[in-house]
Structure formats: C-alpha cells, structure tokens
Amino acid sequence: MGVELREDLEMEDGVYSEYDLALHVKDVLLSVSSGDVVSVDNYRELVGRLYPRERHSPDEVAKLVASLKGLSGAASYIDSSVHVGLLSPLFAMSLWNYGPDVMDALIELIISLAASSGKYLDLCLAMLTRHFETPSNFLEKLKLPYGLTKKDQVLTRVHSALKDIADLVPLSPARIVTIVSDRLELYRKMKGTTAHALVIYVENMLKLEGSALGEFVRVSMLTKVVELLLHLDVEMGSWDKVLQDHGIFQMELEDVDDFTEDFLNDGTEQLREVTTNDITLKSFAEKLDSLMVLTFEHLESCEGGGRLSEVFQTLLETFGNKVLTTCKSKFVQFVMFYACALDPVNCGEEFATNLVEIFVYDANLTCLRMRAVAYLASYLSRAMFMSATIVAQTLKRLVGWCFDYVKTKKGGINPESDKLFYSACQAIMYLLCFRMRSMMDDPQSKSLLAGLPLESILRTEISPLKACVPSIVKEFLWQANAAGLFMAEEFDFDDGLESEYSLAWGGKEELHKLFPFDPCLLKKSDRFIRPNFVYWSMVHRTYDEDKEDSSDEDVDEAFAVDNVENVMDYEILQCLEEQQFGFDEVDNALNKMSITPKDSLHNRFGGAINKPVRMPSRIRPSTSPESL
Incomplete structure (x- = not known):
C-alpha cells in the first residue's frame, strides 16, 4: 500500500x-x-x-x-x-x-x-x-x-x-519570552549584525507586545528592548578614553570659539581610524538611533490604539530599575521623554511625580535619589509640553524638602553627608534658570515663587552656592537678581573654578554634572524630540530685554558672537539641521553642556545688560507654548 x-x-x-x-x-x-x-x-x-x-x-x-x-x-x-x-x-x-x-x-x-x-x-x-x-x-x-x-x-x-x-x-507565551530574549542576547553579540537586521528583530519583539499575546509578553519584550538600547548607549560611552587618547574630544565648556567646522572635520577623519573589536562608534550610534526611532514609532502606534497608558507603566518600571540605576546613559532616557510628550497630562505628569516620590521617600538609596532629582530638573527644564503649574508644584515640594532639611542641620559644609541636599539645591537652581521668566510672567506662579524660602536655604551654613556647579549658580543668581527675588551681590559666592565641594558630593559618577535631557544628538531620533524640546537658546530669561531687531538675518549672524551662553545649543541645532554633525562628534558635543558657560555674565550682579538675547529666526518657535 x-x-x-x-x-x-x-x-x-x-x-x-x-x-x-x-x-x-x-x-x-x-x-x-x-x-x-x-x-x-x-x-x-x-x-x-x-x-x-x-x-x-x-x-x-x-x-x-x-x-x-x-x-x-x-x-x-x-x-x-x-x-x-x-x-x-x-x-x-x-x-x-x-x-x-x-x-x-x-x-x-x-x-x-x-x-x-x-x-x-x-x-x-x-x-x-x-x-x-x-x-x-x-x-x-x-x-x-x-x-x-x-x-x-x-x-x-x-x-x-x-x-x-x-x-x-x-504555557507557550512564557516559552516565547525566554526563547526570544535568549536569542536577542546571542544576536546582539554576533559580529557583523547590521543596524537593519537588528531593527527587524526588535520590530518583531514590539509586534509581539502589540499583539494578542501582549498581555503575557509586554513586560518582558519592552524590558529587553530598553536593555538593548541601554547596552548600546553605554557602549558608546566606553569610547571616551579611546577618543581622548587620540586627542580629539578634549574641549572644555568654555572653549566655544574652537568648536569650528575645521575641527569637526579633522576629528571625524581621525575617529574613522579608531576601532575596538571591529565595531566602530558610528556602528553603535547607527544601531541605537535606528532602534530609538523604531521605539518612538511603536509608542505612537500605542497612543493611536489607546494602549499608551499600559505600555507607559511598564516603561516607567523599567526606567526605575534599569535606566535610573545606570550612570552616563546619554540617549535611552528619551524613550520616556517621548512617551510623556505623547500624553503630557497622564504620562508626563506621572513621570514627574514618580521622580519626586523617589527623591523624597527612598530613604536608603542616596545615589538613586540624587539621580532622580537631576532627571526631574532636566526633564521639567527641557519638556516644552509640561505646564508651568506642574513646574511650580514641583518646585514647592523640592524647596519644602530643602527647608525642612536645613532646619535640622548645624555646622558648615560637609559634601558627603549633605550631598542629597546639594543635589536638590542644584536641581532647583537649574530648573529656575529655564523657567523663572515664565513663572514671573504668570501671576499665580509668581506669587508662589515669591513665597518660597529660597533665600533662607541659600544662606544656610551648609552653603549650597559654594557646592553647586558655578555656571548654574551664576545664571540662577543673575536671573533671581533681575526678577527682584533677592539681591544677588549680597551672597558670598566665588564665581571662579568649580569648588572641591562640588567635586566631592558629585563623586566618581559626577552626579553634580548630571543633566540627562541635554540635547539629543542622534540624527534620526532628533526629529521626534525637537518639536517637544526646550533649547537654551529658546529660553526667555528675567534679564532679557524685549526689543525689535532690524532683521532676522542680522540676528542670526551676530547670535553666536554676542551670546556665549546660547552658542552651545545653537551649534548643535545648526549641525543637526545641516547634517554635518556626524555620530563621531556625539561625545564631544555632549560634554559641552548647554548651561551658561564661563564669562556669560558680562557684568557683575546688578550691572547693566548691554547685549540682550534674541533667538535666531531658524530656531525661534512661531508661538510661545504655555510653559515658556
């Protein structure tokens, strides 16, 4: 038969x-x-x-x-x-x-x-x-x-x-999770895995999350994706020593005049010759950028399908367990930023509240709390979609915590024991550098700000002004002086080099210099972030004088010369727009943070402001969002 x-x-x-x-x-x-x-x-x-x-x-x-x-x-x-x-x-x-x-x-x-x-x-x-x-x-x-x-x-x-x-x-969904996760780990380690191939694999992981199996695999798939992004992010950071050994990225924040096209071109050419285990920095950046875009698009589909709140809860937990506990991640945190931008009222406010809760209540995790308050300040400073009301409420909680802290402290500066206090003070000053003008222009927020015991906190024997990053302190005092909150020249503050106290409380992780949401320099990812992002050059400060310029072109031409405090974000935006800013310059630009550099105070506190700031036309928003 x-x-x-x-x-x-x-x-x-x-x-x-x-x-x-x-x-x-x-x-x-x-x-x-x-x-x-x-x-x-x-x-x-x-x-x-x-x-x-x-x-x-x-x-x-x-x-x-x-x-x-x-x-x-x-x-x-x-x-x-x-x-x-x-x-x-x-x-x-x-x-x-x-x-x-x-x-x-x-x-x-x-x-x-x-x-x-x-x-x-x-x-x-x-x-x-x-x-x-x-x-x-x-x-x-x-x-x-x-x-x-x-x-x-x-x-x-x-x-x-x-x-x-x-x-x-x-039982098969549990086995799917294990098999896909294990295979991703092997696939990631394989030499020669292209960005395109890795994107397709992750695309299928996210498709699983959005499928009928999502209820069973969501947490695992999203967590593994974030872990992969974090791995690529940190691997890019591991190139710092290699790049420094080649003499490429050693520019200080103050060396803005040296940030020229010739330098970038020369640096790019040198970096092309640098390899480690046959994997280049550009390869890591391309993979990370493509995967970030894929994740952003998935978040958009979740928002369109009414699932963003479910996905966000998993992302929030993963952020706390993975990202917040990792030092020196440069880009992966923008997944949270974009999710919040898609739903500011729910996700955006919940993220801010979650960071506040970590800072205030996780009593035994000092470094984690310091990172949380740094993330909080950077997020609220940069998130265009967050309202002035949320900013004001957050400031009230932070200042209240600091006020309660100083009431129990006696003696002078102790960077080790008071580092959580210093991190909170720096977060407050950093946030106000970006938001003080908008709060002063709003009667309700202005009243709240005027009622905060800022001066009492700053005049304490613990001396936060001596322990925080000088560029932030100077900008904050200058704006506070212009806003009439207090007389800045009455404070005992050395505007010279960074003090030993700042270095001490920041520790090896340099938490005193942690500003996680500085501009995102990944080319493809930037188009998602930029519409929701506040660049320093967009900020209206209390000492700015409003006036009409003769032409936008004149403003653009004189912008970088006359306003040193704006030049960093301006250079970054220009390079991104003209697509001259390659992945090879990522670490260089990130090291040049967009906070007020040295000599940005053209006069001592209370002096006349000779050159008011005006945004260049090509990056000036057409309308002013509520939070600005």
Missing part, C-alpha cells in the same frame, strides 16, 4: 485528500523501524523533499506541499528517537525560501507538532521566532517592493502561528 500511494503522490498534486496523505505518511513513519527496503526508500524520499534546493520546479513544489500536509496529519506519530533524520531538516526550513503554498503547509505542520507533544514545543517556537532574523542575503531585497511583500508574507504567518500555538498550549 505504501508503494502504491507513493507512486500516486508523484503523479499530480491533489489526487488524494489530506486524510489519505496523512494515512500514507503515517504508514511510512511507522514502517521505518521494520527494515523493509521499500519502507526505507519511502522514508528517505519523504525526508529528502524537506532539504533546501536552489530552485524548485512546480512538480517539486507540489510534492513538498503534499508531504508537509501529510506530516501535519500524522504529527502525533513523529518520534524524536526514530525520526531524527526527518526532524533535523524540518526545523531547519525557512519560510524566506518558499512561496505562499509551501509557507502555509509548513506553518500548519509546525502548529500540529507544537500541539501534539510538549517535547516539540520549544523546537517549534524557536523555528518560528528564528524568522525574526532576516537572512543576510535578503536584507538588500527589503529595499525593494518585492522584498517588503515577502517580509510581510513571512512575518504575518509567523505571528499568526505563535498566536495559534498559544491558544492550543497555554
């Missing part, structure tokens, strides 16, 4: 029903151990059809489809100890190599195998999720319509199969 059916199968596809095909394959499988020559030949021919070929004729395709359908019906008779020769090529098959008919038959067989025996579940899930990795020879084809169509055909079937298996085997 086996021989007769085998010969008939070779005649034409569709001669026998799926039941007949399954019956024939069952006989072939059961007769393998008999030693019969004909049975062995039948089995070998069945197995041979599963091996890949460069090309399949229509007749070969028909036979392969028939064989797969027969195996689907007889899946329960496949024995892992007897049919190793069949299982090996089966699980090595790739949907990318076949047309729709074979793909459908293969998917049907994998689902049947997964449901027939628990011992095949992991093999089936691994085979399916392996398709998250696009074959290297197919990556270039994805730039063509045919390639995109093929990608959709393959991955749509894969995700549908994962859902079907989950319905049949309730």
